[in-house]
Amino acid sequence: MRLFLDTANLDEIRQAARWGFISGVTTNPSLAAKEGIGDLGSYREAVLEITRLVDGPVSVEVTSTEVAEMVAQARGIASWHPNVVVKLPSTLQGFEAMAQLRPLGIRVNQTLCFSLNQALLGAQLGAYFVSPFVGRLDDEGHDGMALVAEMVEVFRRYKIASQVLAASLRHPRHVVEAARAGADISTLPFKVLVQMAHHPLTDVGVQRFVQDWQRPLRIHS
């Protein structure tokens, strides 16, 4: 399972790129707005910087909900950089836009996916990624990870090429569960990526090794 970073914060992306864990980035209008990005021009500038930091897919979402406007935005966004994947919502308008974009070879990340039925519709349209929103389903009392598992099972059974991109992951256990369910990719907030690396026994172990090594009477074999 590959790991993407779910953020539009350039410092977080820079740091994660230095660690070498991530092979892609996902953004959305909420994440962009959090960084003070308020128009497609500044969204483009930020995305171009991200493509310089990470050599992998960078998902960028359309901001319209109307088919013709979504298609126009998607065409523009896709022209920013070859690594850009355009995020379109799991709505009838989003699906119609996907159908129009398909012959143009524009890669799509079907976002806001909350059911296997929505995932199957995106798969018919050749979505490159389909993104089940695990945490938001959990928030509503559903089992978000069950959707990831269903999608993996069905996509494999029918040899559907769309990749399952587990999104809206909120804590490290979500990452473990997405990996066990067979997700192709998990996209994570920076905080969760950091949490993945930490274990108290590692910290205690490192501290003990350092202390033992610093003892004056060392016995070497």
Ligand code: G3P
């Ligand atoms: O990748 C989708 C993600 O940004 C949504 O996460 O925590 O807002 O549900 P969240």
